[in-house]
Amino acid sequence: MDNISLSTFRHFVPFAELLAAIMGTIYFYKYKHTSLKYFLYLLWYITITEFFNWYIDENHIISLLYVDAKGKDYNYWPINILDTVSFLVYYYIYFKWITIKKFKFWIKNFAILYVLLSILNWRFIQNFFTELQSYLFIVGAIFLIISVLFYFIELLRSEKIVVFHKNLLFWVSIGLLIYYAGNIPFAAEFNGYALISGIHDLFLIVYILAILMYLIFTFGFIWSKKE
Numbered sequence: 001m002d003n004i005s006l007s008t009f010r011h012f013v014p015f016a017e018l019l020a021a022i023m024g025t026i027y028f029y030k031y032k033h034t035s036l037k038y039f040l041y042l043l044w045y046i047t048i049t050e051f052f053n054w055y056i057d058e059n060h061i062i063s064l065l066y067v068d069a070k071g072k073d074y075n076y077w078p079i080n081i082l083d084t085v086s087f088l089v090y091y092y093i094y095f096k097w098i099t100i101k102k103f104k105f106w107i108k109n110f111a112i113l114y115v116l117l118s119i120l121n122w123r124f125i126q127n128f129f130t131e132l133q134s135y136l137f138i139v140g141a142i143f144l145i146i147s148v149l150f151y152f153i154e155l156l157r158s159e160k161i162v163v164f165h166k167n168l169l170f171w172v173s174i175g176l177l178i179y180y181a182g183n184i185p186f187a188a189e190f191n192g193y194a195l196i197s198g199i200h201d202l203f204l205i206v207y208i209l210a211i212l213m214y215l216i217f218t219f220g221f222i223w224s225k226k227e
Contacts (some may be wrong), residue, residue, distance in 0.1 A: 143185050
């Protein structure tokens, strides 16, 4: 895959996010009384952050980035904040949606543990400004995947399984499961990969997974029934 094709996929991701956010806004009436309303707010936050990062990257606006003592600039901090907020919002949505007490107990503790690990990671392990928080991403993704599986288990035990394909959270869960499960292997060595020449084509998979996830979200907004 040449650099032009890789760049094309990378630049298409924010527009896939924007499409999902717009469709989520149009069909907001379907889920505005549920915890999924916070999912729409998160989508707009993700979209704005991605376009913000894209803009400063393309225009080399150094003053908006973190610059270290050697003069090297970084724009990782907006993504690190975004990842932290995203995981906490996802945990909250599943915590509010799921009714089985033991599942709610675990999701609540996932959120608390994630916050504690975030503080420890920023303080002692990975620099918040100069590194993507890959370790936190892996932990957060694992907790999220388990939360999604809790949702699927409860769905299988409920009467809603008959019309599962009309449930917005079902499609959101499918998108999240595909993206985060597929990203864990890359997150494990992301900061190392970023320094290896010629390896960046591997990130094509990450971009494709992201685009697929947001297209699934878009489909879910259109196809789902009002909650």
